[in-house]
Amino acid sequence: MARAPRRLLHGIGLLAVFLFAVFPFYWMVSSSFKTQTQILASPPIWLFHPTLGNYAQVFSDHKVTRAVISSLIVAVCSTGISVLLAAPAAYALARYEFRGKSDLWFWFISNRFISPIVLALPVYIIARNLHILDTHLVLILIYITFILPIVVWIATDYFRSIPKELEEAARLEGASQFDIFWRIYVPLGVPGLAVSAIFGFIFSWNELLYALVLTRRDVQTAPVVATSFMSGYEIPWGKIMATGTVIVLPVTIFALLVSRHMVRGLTMGATK
Amino acid sequence: MNRPPSRLAYGRWTPFWFLAPAVFALLAIGVYPTLFALATSFRQYNLARVRDGFPFVGFDNYVTVLTDPTFWQTLGRTGFFFLCVMPVEVGLGLVFALLLHQTGLGTMRAIARVSLVIPLATTYAVVGLLGRLIFNRDFGVANAALHVFGIGPVDWLGSPGGAFTAIATMDVWQWTPFCALIFLSGLSMVPVEIEEAAKLETSSKWALLTQVQLPYLWPSLTAMLILRSADVLKLFDSVYTMTRGGPGAATELISIYIQRVGFRIFDMGLASAQALLLLVLTVVLARLYIRFFYREID
Numbered sequence: 001m002a003r004a005p006r007r008l009l010h011g012i013g014l015l016a017v018f019l020f021a022v023f024p025f026y027w028m029v030s031s032s033f034k035t036q037t038q039i040l041a042s043p044p045i046w047l048f049h050p051t052l053g054n055y056a057q058v059f060s061d062h063k064v065t066r067a068v069i070s071s072l073i074v075a076v077c078s079t080g081i082s083v084l085l086a087a088p089a090a091y092a093l094a095r096y097e098f099r100g101k102s103d104l105w106f107w108f109i110s111n112r113f114i115s116p117i118v119l120a121l122p123v124y125i126i127a128r129n130l131h132i133l134d135t136h137l138v139l140i141l142i143y144i145t146f147i148l149p150i151v152v153w154i155a156t157d158y159f160r161s162i163p164k165e166l167e168e169a170a171r172l173e174g175a176s177q178f179d180i181f182w183r184i185y186v187p188l189g190v191p192g193l194a195v196s197a198i199f200g201f202i203f204s205w206n207e208l209l210y211a212l213v214l215t216r217r218d219v220q221t222a223p224v225v226a227t228s229f230m231s232g233y234e235i236p237w238g239k240i241m242a243t244g245t246v247i248v249l250p251v252t253i254f255a256l257l258v259s260r261h262m263v264r265g266l267t268m269g270a271t272k
Numbered sequence: 273m274n275r276p277p278s279r280l281a282y283g284r285w286t287p288f289w290f291l292a293p294a295v296f297a298l299l300a301i302g303v304y305p306t307l308f309a310l311a312t313s314f315r316q317y318n319l320a321r322v323r324d325g326f327p328f329v330g331f332d333n334y335v336t337v338l339t340d341p342t343f344w345q346t347l348g349r350t351g352f353f354f355l356c357v358m359p360v361e362v363g364l365g366l367v368f369a370l371l372l373h374q375t376g377l378g379t380m381r382a383i384a385r386v387s388l389v390i391p392l393a394t395t396y397a398v399v400g401l402l403g404r405l406i407f408n409r410d411f412g413v414a415n416a417a418l419h420v421f422g423i424g425p426v427d428w429l430g431s432p433g434g435a436f437t438a439i440a441t442m443d444v445w446q447w448t449p450f451c452a453l454i455f456l457s458g459l460s461m462v463p464v465e466i467e468e469a470a471k472l473e474t475s476s477k478w479a480l481l482t483q484v485q486l487p488y489l490w491p492s493l494t495a496m497l498i499l500r501s502a503d504v505l506k507l508f509d510s511v512y513t514m515t516r517g518g519p520g521a522a523t524e525l526i527s528i529y530i531q532r533v534g535f536r537i538f539d540m541g542l543a544s545a546q547a548l549l550l551l552v553l554t555v556v557l558a559r560l561y562i563r564f565f566y567r568e569i570d
Binding site: 007010011013014015017018020021022024025027028031039040041042043044084085086088089091092093096098102104105106107108109110111112113114115116117118119120121122123124125126141142144145148149152177181202205206207208209212213223224226227230237240241244247248251252254255256259262263266267 | 284286287288289290291293294295297298301302305306308309312317319367368371372374376377380381383384386387388389390391392393394395396397398399400401402404405406410411412413416419442445448449450452453454456457495499502505506508509512513526527530531534535540543544547548550551554555557558561562566
């Protein structure tokens, strides 16, 4: 008899979880389809005729399109380079025993904890001296510092799950160590590498602090440009929310793709 | 040749070659700048007064930081922020996880679970921009909601307490799902037989939670506390876009303060000293985390 109300309570609870998670996101997207007057209405309007005006503005604004392209270049390059550098390291960590292995591992893990402001200061000075401030290069390099450890961690975990017998069989066939890595671990590890690359892309795409202090005009990334609309006499809310939606939508889709791995990725595997 | 090339590839140096690219990359772009910051922290390094040069000043910057009440206030505020958001995130996260763990209503559970990924993936800077809209005094939806209860318009971003509450609320939105998902994976570690047996013994959810499930949740809680404290020390993007640390210094957390000293006052020497002290804190947290969770590797 108590089953029905309990089920109902459970349903209401789950609905609350869903609304909690989705509401601000919904509010951003719906605001992006409102005119400025509709946004400024008090109390807020819930039902309205959607307009695409904000998106037309966003896509015709060269600042925004350039910023999105910049973000894309930086995210793709930093992630790609990180995967190239990290995959062999992950293989070594997964399959070899050597002195200092745990220290090395901890060093990679520790990078997850470091505040970006610690590196932002010296990198600003160094980049200024090298005249590479406000270039894609400096952002790509600095983003590798936090993407690479994530890729190492996820790929190591994945490589460990590949049966050792394959490697042993290949050894008997006389395959070189590099061949084993390149012909066995990389192809079989593609799913793991893909997950780690998606994580890398998300982190890089979402980053603001480095992008804010290391760029001026030429290579501002999307979050920096979205933030810059906030100043000025009249704040173009609709345009900001449309830009926000354009920024958030692709990473949300990526995140949904790797949602099963989300917790392990964010905790560096401390919880299964 | 009595040593074929393949011997070399199987030797003790093999892991070195695989590790070298990643290690050297991180040394060059991670460790070298950190050492550079260390060197900077011993100099008077003000980019707004380049003509003074960058003379060596020994521990002056560190003395300034450690005797600077603003630095300690900022650190205290950051700690207070952690103490405000963490219980809410842990509490709500546990409730969410229990709801998602409960059997039945499969589809709804799956949808609710997947929706939790959205806050986690939302660009932090956009979270801040969204916060400005939601907590706007005149047309924000937060005030509209309070209006229903007859509470009347709160100047969220214009008052110190309001701004602090607003950034805390956005943090709770973004990170409660993180706690919920970690707890959920903790709950799924409870062996099914034990949980079923306990359910036959008692119908009390509370007894089930405290006596059967809780032991499996301690590691989750530890992971959350350490990771979230590191995250709060890193917290910059959403707060910066929402309040820039204001009004006054009401929401100036540690990373925002160091950014201001370094990039608006341009005192790189002082900011570097502050950043390195922050790094020491961070390393302590990282060591703790490793001590708790990676013991099996040692």
